[in-house]
Amino acid sequence: MSFISVFDVLGPNMIGPSSSHTAGAAVIAYLAHKMIAPPLKKVDFTLYGSFAKTYHGHGTDRALLGGIMGFSTDDTRIRNSFSIATERGLSYSFTPCETETDVHPNTVDIRMENAAGQVMTIRGESLGGGKCRIARINGVEVDFTGEYSTVIVVQQDKPGVVAHITKVLSDKGVNIAFMRLFRESKGNTAYTIVESDGHFPEGIEEPLKNNPNVHDVMIIEP
Template sequence: MSFISVFDVLGPNMIGPSSSHTAGASVIAYLAQKMIAPPLQKVEFTLYGSFARTYHGHGTDRALLGGIMGFSTDDTRIRDSFQIAEMRHLEYSFVPNETETELHPNTVDIRMENTAGQVMRVRGESLGGGKVRIVRINGVKVDFTGEYSAVIVVHQDKPGVVAHITKALSDRNVNIAFMRLFREAKGHTAYTIVESDDRLPEEVNETLRENPNIHDVMIVQS
């Protein structure tokens, strides 16, 4: 029997009418923007399922735009997301896709581009009660919730890289809650995601990058 807390029943503190369509959407975008260096210049949201059908009426568009600008679910600035985005010269668009039906009904693809020209693509699913799951990063299948602080390491799938990651974290007394590796194919690009109960030390970024097979490091604090 699974345990359901009162917080799962009541939902999170949030701006908007729906924990799935507003709070969950905001959290997905909030997590996504932590994976790319600021400032953002352009963002495109591709919406699927019920997101695609009701995104404007449920405020999903405002929530996504607020999250991508770093607003938490209870930040009142979400109500003015469109105006704030324009003030920040952030280009944005919403593309409903009702032809792909094999996805979770509350799914969004987020394509972000920063002023340096870096592009990042993230797919997230809103699971209800404000809970979410990130399921793709740049086309690679992954799985993490954002409920824990996480370090996402992009690297070549070669021997010794995972050992380097765990040693860098162990040397800083990081308690690992979950650790998973996702890859395109053997020997190709891989994503190692390590989640911790505690806030991660930002300086671990530099140590991780000392391994020549590591291409990028993203720290997402809970």
């Protein structure tokens, strides 16, 4: 029998009522907002499974909106996330989708657009106990939780890029816990996701970007 922590049952410190439908949703959106340069101008949430059925009653909408504005799971501003978003000039929408059923029951697609016109889409799954998984970035299947310090390198799938990434991290003394490569198809856009036990050194983005096949670098600290 697998071990179940009391925190898997009760969930983290949070604005309730549900660790799956509020805390997990807030974490997904919080991670998403770390992947795009601020300020956000517009965000659209598409909800699936039980998220689509109960998002308003369980406060999933408020939690998602709070997370996308950078609020942690226990931030009391989540209760007022609608009015705060309006004050900040952030346009938002929630669209339940009950036709696509071959997804995790607590799934959300987040489409973000910032003031510079950059658009990014994220798919996240709330796993229970306030935990989540990022399952897609811009349509590419990925897999990370945000529980570790994470660097995401957006790159062209070319020889030598992964070696460049590992050399930079080694030179900076980063201890790699997990490292995985996800790609659209051979030679196209790929995402190298590196998770570390410790925080990444300040300014590590610049040496990572110092390769013609690296398009962007995102740092997500828990």
